[in-house]
Amino acid sequence: MQAFSSLFRRSSIHGPCKPPECLAAQHLLGEMPHRNSTRLNALLSAHVRDKDPSSALLLFFQMHRHSIPLDGFSFNPVLAACTALPAAGSHLGRQVHALMLKTACASELIPATSLLDMYSKCGLSGDAVAVFDEMPERDIITWNALLSCFISNGHAQRAINTFSSMVKNRVQFTGFTVSTVLKACASLLSHSQGLQLHGLAVVTGCLHSLVTATSLVDFYSSCGMVVQAIQVFTGFDCPKDSKMCNTLLSGFVQNQRYNEAFKLLGQTTPNTVGLTCALTACSETLNLEYGKQIHCAVLRHDFNSETILCNALVNMYAKCGEIHSAHSAFSLIEEKNVVSWTCIIDAYGRHGHGSEALELFKEMESAEGSPTGVLPNAVTFLSVLSACGHSGIIDEGRKCLNLMRDKYGIEPGPEHYACFIDMLGKAGRIEEAWDVYSRVAGEGRLNVGVCVAMLNGCKVCMDLERSEVVAQHLMELGEDRAGVYILLSNFYAANGRWEGAENIRKVMGYRGLSKVVGSSQIAIG
Template sequence: MKRSRSVISRLVAHAALTPSPPPTDASHLDALHLFRRAHRLGAPLAADAFPPLLSACRSFPSLGRQAHALMVKSAADLHPVPATALLDVYSRCGLLRYALDVFDGMSVRDSIAWNALISCLVRHGLPADAISAFRAMAVDGGSPFTGVTLCSVLKACASLRAARLGKQIHSRVIGDGNDSLVTATALIDFYSGCGMIQEAFDVFNRLKREKDVAIYNALISACIQNRRFKEAFSVLGLVRPNEITLTCALSACSECLSLSYGRQVHCVMVRHGFDSDTALCNAIVDMYAKCGDLTAGRISFEQIHRKNVVSWTTMVAAYGSHGRGVEAWKLFKRMQEEEISSHVSPNAVTFLSVLSACGHSGLVDEGRECFFAMQSKHGIDPGPEHYACFIYLLGRAGRIEEAWKLYCDLILNPGNLTSAVCIAMLNACKANMDLARGELMARHLLSLDPDNPGSYVLLSNFYAACGQWEGAEYLRRMMKDRGLKKEAGNSQFELPVAIEI
């Protein structure tokens, strides 16, 4: 009987079993072609033609502006549904200003429009504005909160560590009957971000409905963020893992420096055929490097099918942290050679990793080339962290005057005077026994970071290195008087013995 089934019936059965696959760039392109053909033939542009067009624009952001122009011509921009879709396209393309303008131009705003605005603000790293928008939504009346609203606001609360507001949202979630799996996952993530791991477990344990893999992943991730590695591994044993589960597991292995667990996760990944997931493969490379097996890291790196920026950056950083500056530099060069064919360009983190690798290995000329090329050739402005890294590099190489000049240029804008910059400059002074400038840095650092015990230890060591024992002693006493204690360092590698998982 099976053999005689028609093609159509098999297709239908297959479609029923496949829960609507996510749209691809190719299907987006098909949709755009179809739209263009209809438009050229003079088809009327009704408001309901735009949402599908706009979701196709997600793959081709530059078309968003053109779609917007057509919407204005046909007055569809006045309708909340297409306007919200447009807001979302701008938001996903990183065009915050345009997205906000769309919202401001809307005369009718329903809950979904408000939700899109709030999630846009969260996405652009503006959690305080997201919460202001949330309050404005409440004042506005008319558009009640939904589960989506609460999820976005919880995310904003987590990044602001706004535990009080987040808890209020939590009670609202229960009160409104919005306690879905998605909101519960958002709650776990929020409590985790605020360091409240017990509350995260409570949300998980009180949940009556059937749990999915995402909520397990959130709980595992919460354990790792709060350094409860044993619990992370025991939760791991309760769920059939997906790519994200294994990525989380690997970061726990890296943190524990457990090569044996890491290898087992690698085996599970291969067994499940998850080797086309770039984020997971990147975590494998990072795990091997952090656990000390640089060779396995390099082999895994080469095997990644579609390497992205993070793949390259991870491998560069791996060489850097193992003191293999030359290899890091060579890899960075190769990344640039392959840029045209791979369409992968270095970003700010890549440059920082290269600078750091050069610093550890004393590659001054390479570091300088990297620092200046990032603005001139790649259009990425170095942030204070890049300056800090470069100043540290110059200081270690005895180029104190060059480091000082850079520092003076940098602090023309006072916002750039971060503690990382001070520490780098202080280290440069220490390596060059420059007491006068070092003391200046010391004063800056203590005013920037008076509660950080690390600052006092750093300064005390600086004075000791310069032979200023009274200064060193004075700082140790000051630290004691202020009740500050430095955490002891810890660097334990796992011994190569088999451990049952």
């Protein structure tokens, strides 16, 4: 148990252990007159219920030190506590697992299911599957936890395959199962399988469950089938809760049905998720007036400590052109996360203030070591690169690409290279752009974005020879967006290559592509 003790101490350095609670727990165990397992297990559960996983872990550790017998009722809450500690949970969880093996609880149904769930939520799906495989008995909750494990760890198809084999093997599933598998169908946009699940939900009566019906609304919205989402929503004849309303609201926003989203928002009690969705609608429609009204609602309902909602507020002001309001909203975010920083960096970048965006990125970097500091991610770097591009600060863009790889260990993706090629091309530095393009192509990582950025660079420099190579790559990628073909065709035409332009139009014809006429929008007054 020494190893467990040292790991726990190490975890406290990173913050999850709060000293006052730790002292309270130690004190409590020393003074408790009847230190029996049942009372202490109840206390463990209470700590987890009170969202105080550090105290639960410390108490568990003390129980072990005082040789208080541990059983399933001790392991279930302590595993939940591990799950709630992202920094140290998996290390501590492994130590708890070792103790479960020693006490033979690892082969009991409920503790083993908790163990599977702990590994799953700590991102260790391989360990979760190993626990599942070794379980001597399983119930439907174990199966549901396994399905959930696959989905939350990015293996949605495996969840669907597992469900198929459950049906074949006549495993009696529940509404939990249907909701979970619907989530997999939504993430894979697996339309036909989702429809089959809808049928199963009707036949088995699961559709009377609020959660299952909500999952179905989410599935249809994700697949762009808003009419069916509305039908499930309105056909649900029991009282709807805020999650179900927000699911449809989010579906309206995802499918650009903004007026319906605003209307539904007006029919619900204001809550953070609904307002966040509505702010996205304001950002997309540049509706500053509604955005300001939502900001008032945020202040009125005292939601201004909600980071996700405040991030949406920053984004709304930035998209609506109000950079100063975006900055004020950003400054007031109490717990800024990586998205908060990315939003404000992007805001300055898209307004052409590249040096301010870079300053903010440096500020973000310098705050890294502080308790409130956060690390940049791939999207942050894309925003920084984009800001450099909008302001033509090429050398800083190059430094940024190196920094993300060398300091943060994030491998630039095609989207980062596309951004870099774009800025080189716009500056007329076609040779450098071509070097980067050729390297990406050599690594087999070309995508449409990289090709289009290079093609635009060729257009700036009127480099017909290279543009033909890029055009060939685009054809090989099977691009089906008309805009890309129009770009190519116009390029040929600008160079007097009418035959080339004609060929492109023919390709568009037999691929059935036509360009949607572009439009712009301005707000007056």
